[in-house]
Amino acid sequence: MADLVDARIETFAIPGARVVHGKAFPLGIRVKGGQAFEDIDSAVAHIDQLAEQGTLDDLLRDHGTILFRGFPVTDASDFSRFVQAFRLPQQHQEVGLSGIRTMVNGFVKTANEEPSDVKFYYHSEYGRSAHFPNVLFFFSEKVPEKGGQTPLLSSIELYDELKKQLPDFVQALADKGVIGRQYFPSKDDPEAAHIGWNWHDSYGFDIKEDDSIEKQHRKVETVLRDRLQADGEWQDKNGALYVLQRLPALRRVASTGKPTFFNGLMGVYGRARDNQALSPPYKGLDGKYHLPTTYGDGSPIPYDTLDKVLEIADSIGFLVPWQEGDVAYIDNYMTQHARTPWVGERSLLVSLWDSKEKFVKY
Ligand SMILES: [Fe+2]
Known part of the structure; x- marks a missing residue:
């Protein structure tokens, strides 16, 4: 079992989160009061250290999804640096197209550019393909006026x-x-x-x-x-x-x-x-x-x-209540995601990675 004992960040309960096999889904991690990171460099250094100790791998394996809140991630460039700090083995190379996406920088893409009134149902990312990423990060760069939350569910539950x-x-x-x-x-x-x-x-x-x-x-x-x-x-x-x-x-x-x-x-x-x-x-x-x-x-x-x-699925789903700057760290093997329609301007960026986790035969 993984725990987070840390001087600057702490776990927190996200309202409406579910409990799956005794663990919160998703887990929240936020910056402690009075411990704000002065800039993205110091936040990245801190995450990098936790990743090196294996703490983040352990927490993700236990919880399936972690929502990071209060970190100084403000744009695609910060997000790109943030995700690289997790020390995942490699960026996932997509084969075939699952949706309309635009590359923002070397590690970051737009989540999907289909019109805002189109609902996406729950799916495993590239779950229709033989080649899929293990880990997804979503970054909420801009929260719309209404709607646009990301529904998640535990595929284990x-x-x-x-x-x-x-x-x-x-x-x-x-x-x-x-x-x-x-x-x-x-x-x-x-x-x-x-x-x-x-x-x-x-x-x-x-x-x-x-x-x-x-x-x-x-x-x-x-x-x-x-x-x-x-x-x-x-x-x-x-x-x-x-x-x-x-x-x-x-x-x-x-x-x-x-x-x-x-x-x-x-x-x-x-x-x-x-x-x-x-x-x-x-x-x-x-x-x-x-x-x-x-x-x-x-x-x-x-x-x-x-x-x-x-x-x-709807009965066990959880709507991520995005705040600007939130980053969700999602194990694709254990979590399905969806998309709710929205009104207003929204920017959700994504980064896909391979990890050390494997599937074995059911
Ligand atoms: Fe997707």
């Missing part, structure tokens, strides 16, 4: 609740895993511009101008297999590509042995439901395609089960 309330679903996920599907139009499809991507630009790195369509398909399939362990399904009617990603939906955290609900199931389903895209051809009100995730044998996951999963 969610696993426990699902096992209790939907045991057959958990068993089916354990037995079969899932297949996620993503829609890529062909480049010359008039819809491609609206959708924002096409298979040629996303995976056609090796395609030459005079390649036949069959040859182009083979080259794309090779990229999918080698880089993403994914399969392609070509659609005769319009030349679109479905990318199929077979993944486990449940995993076990190596350091604690705890099972966790790690996937993108809720994110995909919630958005499809909001866009009334729950039946073929799965085209939504937003003009985009929302292909359903199925069990690993191709059988459908019943929508009433997924409705219940979203309900259970």
Whole structure:
């Protein structure tokens, strides 16, 4: 068990935090009264020392998420220095695109640039991919007038609740895993511009101008297999590509042995439901395609089960009450996050990292 004994900073209880396996989720860490850091340099030096002792690793493993408050982090440059002080092994290299992001500096990106009225449902970051970060930092640079909190839940608690309330679903996920599907139009499809991507630009790195369509398909399939362990399904009617990603939906955290609900199931389903895209051809009100995730044998996951999963998630969720300058340190293996709509101007920055934590087989 990790404790924080420190002259300048202390843990604090965040109102509304949950208790998961006897630990606060999330844990708050703030600067003690009268101990304010004079500048970002002194704060970084202090964090760096705690990281060296392993204290931060221990606390994150116990709590899943830590909210840092009262540190002199004011902009992207401070945030970039702050996150580097945690001594994580390396910055995470993203493969494939999970959303619209802009690089702010070497370590920091915008969280997502989709319109402020779009709700994101709970997901593990890159939980639909075979390549995902272990740790995320969020920095609240600017808090909007209304809304814009970041919902978090403990994926460990969610696993426990699902096992209790939907045991057959958990068993089916354990037995079969899932297949996620993503829609890529062909480049010359008039819809491609609206959708924002096409298979040629996303995976056609090796395609030459005079390649036949069959040859182009083979080259794309090779990229999918080698880089993403994914399969392609070509659609005769319009030349679109479905990318199929077979993944486990449940995993076990190596350091604690705890099972966790790690996937993108809720994110995909919630958005499809909001866009009334729950039946073929799965085209939504937003003009985009929302292909359903199925069990690993191709059988459908019943929508009433997924409705219940979203309900259970909401019942254990926690809304981060952002204040300007807050930094959340999130273990992606143990925490799912979401996004609430907002009114006004908001800036939330993100930094993704790999750590020493591993998954072992569920
Ligand atoms: Fe995300």
